[in-house]
Amino acid sequence: MNRQAQAAVLFLTGAALLHAGFTDLYLRYVKAGLQPLLLLSGAVLIATSLATAWYEWRGRRATAAAAGGEGAGHVHREPRISWLLVLPLLALILVAPPALGxxxxxxxxxxxxxxxxxxxxxxxxxxxxxxxxxxxxxxxxxxxxxxxxxxxxxxxxxxxxxxxxxxxxxxxxxxxxxxxxxxxxxxxxxxxxxxxxxxxxxxxxxxxxxxxxxxxxxxxxxxxxxxxxxxxxxxxxxxxxxxx
CATH class of the missing domain: 2.40.50 (OB fold (Dihydrolipoamide Acetyltransferase, E2P))
Structure with a gap:
């Protein structure tokens, strides 16, 4: 998972938290009094994702300029197991759990x-x-x-x-x-x-x-x-x- 993918996952997670916080969905997970903190968490994740994408883009431009436009050179990739972080995100987006019964x-x-x-x-x-x-x-x-x-x-x-x-x-x-x-x-x-x-x-x-x-x-x-x-x-x- 490269930096662009990390930023995308952060953005989608933040958007999912904001969606849950602005609807009744969040009540399936936390008590009503925690809604402001949930919304704040979603906003922080989105801001972090945008900052991550910006710094990655700016770093690539600087590296390319330093190399005379010949490319960014060798890229260190993160372990593939990090893609498992997407599973909780998919669960949050696709599955609305019923209340305990x-x-x-x-x-x-x-x-x-x-x-x-x-x-x-x-x-x-x-x-x-x-x-x-x-x-x-x-x-x-x-x-x-x-x-x-x-x-x-x-x-x-x-x-x-x-x-x-x-x-x-x-x-x-x-x-x-x-x-x-x-x-x-x-x-x-x-x-x-x-x-x-x-x-x-x-x-x-x-x-x-x-x-x-x-x-x-x-x-x-x-x-x-x-x-x-x-x-x-x-x-x-x-x-x-x-x-x-």
């Missing part, structure tokens, strides 16, 4: 953590909560501010080996590589047919019932379902509220 969720223990505090609940009925928000309030606040309210939560369906249903959202620290599930067990008026990875908007009420995650023995609260409606996959499929 039930397969990962049921093979990873719940990442539920006790928060430092709780935000004020909105004055809405039903209360719109994230999976993480409901789970932390149900487990660590013992549902003190949830009792007596209807609650609306959105997540994807996961089933354990016994067929027990869970509503799950994958929580992020930084990027999809460190995503971990937070789970809510469902009881009450559960739809008769549930398909893993299908997204549901569940309305229900708090119940003090809990179970333990078979993977890491972490706490999993229940939600008593009163209605469940299928919904499309959200723009941002990950839940970032657990560490905000």
């Amino acid at each position: 039930s397969y990962s969720a049921m093979r990873t223990g719940t990442a539920l953590q006790q928060p430092y505090g709780y935000n004020a609940l909105p004055a809405e009925d039903p209360l719109p909560l994230t999976v993480v928000d409901y789970a932390t309030r149900a487990v660590y606040d013992h549902g003190r501010h949830l009792t007596g309210h209807r609650i609306k939560v959105t997540g994807f369906v996961a089933l354990d080996r016994t067929g027990a249903p869970y509503l799950v959202r994958m929580a992020l620290n930084c990027c999809a590589a460190d995503a971990q599930p937070v789970k809510i067990a469902l009881t009450g008026k559960i739809p008769p047919v549930l398909q893993p990875d299908k997204w549901l908007e569940v309305t229900g009420t708090y119940t003090a019932k809990e179970t333990r995650d078979p993977v890491n023995n972490g706490p999993i609260p229940y939600l008593r379902v009163t209605s469940a409606t299928p919904v499309p996959v959200p723009k941002d499929p990950y839940d970032e509220s657990w560490n905000n």
Whole structure:
């Protein structure tokens, strides 16, 4: 891979990052708060590629002039294995990975953590909560501010080996590589047919019932379902509220 090819790869990688950053595609890789850094990285790569091409062109002109126009002389080529760097670029351009789903969720223990505090609940009925928000309030606040309210939560369906249903959202620290599930067990008026990875908007009420995650023995609260409606996959499929 010569310098011109290196510059081309840098340019295409930067352009791919800018494309992902200006669309919702980046949400499949990193949390929303990292969008400015992603765009900055793309811009830096493009600037680097242009600088690389410019210095290579100027160096060739200077070498040719010094040789009296007889050519640039011997060219040192980079190892061919460097072309493997193109594979991640092709993956970024051609493949949009799906968000992590039930397969990962049921093979990873719940990442539920006790928060430092709780935000004020909105004055809405039903209360719109994230999976993480409901789970932390149900487990660590013992549902003190949830009792007596209807609650609306959105997540994807996961089933354990016994067929027990869970509503799950994958929580992020930084990027999809460190995503971990937070789970809510469902009881009450559960739809008769549930398909893993299908997204549901569940309305229900708090119940003090809990179970333990078979993977890491972490706490999993229940939600008593009163209605469940299928919904499309959200723009941002990950839940970032657990560490905000």
